[in-house]
Amino acid sequence: MITALHHIGISVADLDCSIAFYRDLLGMKLSSQHPFGGARFEQIFRLEGAKGRAAHLHGGGTEVELFEFTHPRPQTADPKRPVNAHGITHFCIEVADLRGLHLRMSEAGVDFHCPPIDFDICEATYCRDPDGNVIELIEMYELQD
Incomplete structure (x- = not known):
């Protein structure tokens, strides 16, 4: 379990x-x-x-x-491997102020696939860490009753 x-x-x-x-x-x-x-x-x-x-x-x-x-010395992975390659494609971290974080990280030279995109219940984007691993950054919207 x-x-x-x-x-x-x-x-x-x-x-x-x-x-x-x-x-x-x-x-x-x-x-x-x-x-x-x-x-x-x-x-x-x-x-x-x-x-x-x-x-x-x-x-x-x-x-x-x-x-x-x-x-042993590792093999170098392709830092631009596409997210449709078999294996773990990304992991997701929920954040506050995604747009501010995106701006700060972009200014630091982080590779983003796109600016934050509205998905109705959240905003999300993908970025890559220094080894090319894909991280989804997501900010959930507060749902109104």
Whole structure:
């Protein structure tokens, strides 16, 4: 029985750059940063000799776990892969003041697919983190009775 979505894990090329994106631009809080390696990590990742650095960030009930692998060297993913490619295509974070956040992040050079779009019950847009992972930013409208 599922009780909650606990966190989202993302392999990143540059841990410090990704921390800056999620902390400084999205406003998440860095809760831990640490090296990883050893038998338990080799087992759970199914990667011989797995080691690197990890960080946990949280905000608004969402937790993101970032992994920068130093071994084995990861393959680089296409940072512009289309959202119709098989696998996880995006994750969504609910925000307040989407238009203000979009403006601030755009000015910081974040790649957005489009400006916020009205979907009747919300406004939403897609952006990409430093590794090209797609994040949907959504602001729900208050529904009137």
